[in-house]
Amino acid sequence: MIVETSPEKYVRYLLRSTHERLTPTRILRAVQGYVPGTSRAEVRAIIRAMVTRGDIKYTSHFSSTYLEWVGTHQISDRITVSDVMRAAPPSEGPAITVVISGGASFGGGEHPTTRMALRGIDHVTQILDCKTPLAQTVGLDIGTGSGVLAIAAAMLGMGKVWAVDTDLVACHEARMNVYRNGVQAKVDVVGGSLESTPEGSYDLIMANLRSPTLVSLFDVMAKRTRSGGFWVLSGFRPEEGNTLSGCLPEGSQITWRDSDRAWQALQVQLK
Secondary structure (H helix, E strand, C coil), X not given: CCCCCCHHHHHXXXXXXXXXXXXXXXXXXXXXXXXXXXXHHHHHHHHHHHHHHCCEEEEEECXXXXXXXCCEEECCCCXXXXXXXXXXXXXXXXXXXXXXXXXXXCCCCCCHHHHHHHXXXXXXXXXXXXXXXXXXXXXXXXXXXXXXXXXXXXXXXXXEEEEEECCHXXXXXXXXXXXXXXXXXXXXEEECCHHHCCXXXXXXXXXXXXXXXXXXXXXXXXXXXXXXEEEEEEEECHHHHHHHHHCCCCCCEEEEEEEECCEEEEEEECC
């Protein structure tokens, strides 16, 4: 249930809770519909003030103008994601700050699926660190987008992380973010399908993808996961969770589950 009643609070809610890019006109109409009596001039003044303060920014994609949230997202006790315009220098260690530059790729820390995936990575890396030195573990991020999941895993201490995406624009932006966070020695970004990643065993596979895509990848993911290794899966609706769970490899166990704004994530341990 939305409880934001002032026009500015509702603008904040819209920009922080949606997966879609929103145009100024769409935001204006949404605010006027939710807060009756709000004038066009009032909404425009609110947007102008928020842009001036640096709370939101204008972006351009394919000749269209959008408004996007700018700022810091506290994901867990150990993980913060910041926009490059607002960020302190990246930090690595027990508590990390991942700096992500806004671009065309998904994964800026504001969407529930990204946030849950990051929380899952936080949880798994702590488990792995209790079993073996985390610096000796290897991760794989499928559909890396901005690279935020791979970067976070590396900054939390994983020794090596491969990040793969079929979108070459996403690969370019992910590489820029990898260098921006100083983890280029740990994270390799590969353009192509999952089969283009090196053969071998991974301690953690991360995938923030829609349910049909996830299920289609389970067989090859299972072949590349070390015995006792983990998956962090996000990007599906709760009603898809049971179907997805039924397609998991035989003997695997769901060890963690999270829900956020009609999205769900799972942590799975393979036998």
